[in-house]
Amino acid sequence: MSPAETVLEVRDVVKIYGGVRALGGVSLTLEAGQVHCLAGENGSGKSTLIKVISGVERPDSGVLIIDGESHSHVTPSQAIRAGIQVIYQDFSLFPNLTAAENIAMLSELADRRKLSSRRRIREAAEKIVTELGLHLDLDADVEHLSVADRQLIAICRALVGEARVLIMDEPTTALTHSEVDRLFAIVRRLQERGVAVMFVSHKLDEVLKISQYVTVLRNGEVVESGPASDYTGRSIAKAMTGRDVSEERLVEELPSGLAPVMRVSGLGRKGAFRDVDFELRPGEILGITGLLGSGRSEIAEAIFGVAPADSGHVDINGSPRRIRSINDAVRAGIGYVPEDRLTQGLFLEKSIADNMVAASLDSYRGKALLLDRARIRRSMALLFQRLRVKAPNVQAPVRSLSGGNAQRVVIAKWLDRKPTVLMLNGPTVGVDIGSKEEIFAILREQAAEGMGIIVISDDIPELVSSCHRVLIVRAGRIVAEVTGDDIAVDAIQERMTA
Incomplete structure (x- = not known):
């Protein structure tokens, strides 16, 4: 031929x-x-x-x-x-x-x-x-x-x-x-x-x-x-x-002396990871990266209670929290956007509004434990507009959305609950350039309001542009922390594969 x-x-x-x-x-x-x-x-x-x-x-x-x-x-x-x-x-x-x-x-x-x-x-x-x-x-x-x-x-x-x-x-x-x-x-x-x-x-x-x-x-x-x-x-x-896309670092140095919103100490799970220690400050976007199989996702899943750790401690705002289940993590003020949003993060047959409110229904209950549907509609309309979801309205089925818009809905679900810490695993997988920028702009807005953000990703350029620090995970352990002027694509990739 x-x-x-x-x-x-x-x-x-x-x-x-x-x-x-x-x-x-x-x-x-x-x-x-x-x-x-x-x-x-x-x-x-x-x-x-x-x-x-x-x-x-x-x-x-x-x-x-x-x-x-x-x-x-x-x-x-x-x-x-x-x-x-x-x-x-x-x-x-x-x-x-x-x-x-x-x-x-x-x-x-x-x-x-x-x-x-x-x-x-x-x-x-x-x-x-x-x-x-x-x-x-x-x-x-x-x-x-x-x-x-x-x-x-x-x-x-x-x-x-x-x-x-x-x-x-x-x-x-x-x-x-x-x-x-x-x-x-x-x-x-x-x-x-x-x-x-x-x-x-x-x-x-x-x-x-x-x-x-x-x-x-x-x-x-x-x-x-x-x-x-x-x-x-x-x-x-x-x-x-239709516009120029920035490739510069978009985060500013945080004030010193901030008390951490999360402290992870000696966290481990047999066969997955061990001796994991790190702190997350209010307003910080912390990147965690490593090759597939390094244990990066398993660490996040343990913190969120999907597959709990065997050892170690997680403190939120200075208080120790026992996380043995997802409910424990949510009550502790932790949100998690999973790696596979289609099967783990969304109810595909439900509307955008139903998905957005899924994690925070209890906050909309009145004295008689009945849902305040008018307040739900107002909140969902505001989130829909704030996250710039491209769909006819909040009643559109989430299955009809593109990858970037589906990811915004998952993020909106957690923002409505106002967690202390929000973890995102592969937040821009399958997401286009424009939506990547907008998603990270949303995360920077949340960080500016004091939320602690953790981004687990192997997209090194997006970590470089948007994270205050980057932790490198290899063979189930944090082997390096990259900060300041050292946050660069070549430096991170070199530490990942060393």
């Missing part, structure tokens, strides 16, 4: 939902052996375009041209048979099936097999896992695996089939640097075989590292398109948002 051969062309595609134009005449071309970056803020139309290409949504007008044949629309099965595979941002895995079964599922269905073979499934899964150089427990049920492992399983499943067009929607959000490098090595092998890859990512350094061509969507329209060599991270961000 010639490297310049067009595999898929999207021509003048329009999609309208309830009078709102999600796509307004989008056109792009995917060529064999080319990695084509699709960039844009949440709500720009990227997900809708992917759904049209994969047959999940039918466009209102426009055509898809696959191998020279024009289609007004395709069904999901037609797309798969044409070699179009998608790695969705929410993984779309079967939690009650094993890793191996999830990996081999699509190939089994594509072959129209009436009976499955454990040996065949295992062999197919082992082959792609070995090719990627990954370490996965193929016999484990997916529901018991980490977010990172589920991400890897979704990638493996897409690559098992004979893909001619591979769409990767935020495929690296939970991967370490070494795992991303291995994935990119596989992508390059796919290029050599003539596979066209559409790469969707908010990590612009990754976009420029792997892509040959860039298309930027804004408000459902193509605003920029051209060779990746013509772009920088800053120019892509500006095209996405």
Whole structure:
């Protein structure tokens, strides 16, 4: 197959939902052996375009041209048979099936097999896992695996089939640097075989590292398109948002002598972490980072009572608090935005308002223990406006929101409760550049009012720009603290991998 051969062309595609134009005449071309970056803020139309290409949504007008044949629309099965595979941002895995079964599922269905073979499934899964150089427990049920492992399983499943067009929607959000490098090595092998890859990512350094061509969507329209060599991270961000995006440090030094709002002493849990000590001051944004498996998330989950610590102490405002459950943590004044907001942080079938009020219902009860619904409506309307949630109104289902807006709803849920300490695990995973800035602006506002903020993340640039201090976790222990002028991307990454 010639490297310049067009595999898929999207021509003048329009999609309208309830009078709102999600796509307004989008056109792009995917060529064999080319990695084509699709960039844009949440709500720009990227997900809708992917759904049209994969047959999940039918466009209102426009055509898809696959191998020279024009289609007004395709069904999901037609797309798969044409070699179009998608790695969705929410993984779309079967939690009650094993890793191996999830990996081999699509190939089994594509072959129209009436009976499955454990040996065949295992062999197919082992082959792609070995090719990627990954370490996965193929016999484990997916529901018991980490977010990172589920991400890897979704990638493996897409690559098992004979893909001619591979769409990767935020495929690296939970991967370490070494795992991303291995994935990119596989992508390059796919290029050599003539596979066209559409790469969707908010990590612009990754976009420029792997892509040959860039298309930027804004408000459902193509605003920029051209060779990746013509772009920088800053120019892509500006095209996405329509404005210059700051990369400077945005926090100021805190006053000295402030009594900590939280003190963690000798915290440990067997097999996860040990001897964890740190303080959090009022108004401070504290970053915690480390490679996946370092224990960074486990520390946060212990403090919040998800998986309580075996040893150590947590003091809030100078008072010792025994945290053996989530309820204990909430009563102590601790809030937590989890890593997987879709399954752990939100009630997807409920409205935005119902989700926002979920953690603070008791505060709206009157003397007869009845809910003051008028006060709830006023508070939810204020939060909705304050956090700039992009949705028709607070009654819209949270399932309909983009990643950045869904994250704002999770944050709003805790802000309504006014915790002393708010911890956020991967707060901007799958969130676009503009929403990242706005989310951290909200966190800085809360810190300025005296709240203690902890951000657990492997997005080093966002920690550098927004944290007063950064703690490095390795092998279950805090091995370094980075402060002041030492807070820089290179310095943090060096300590993470030392």
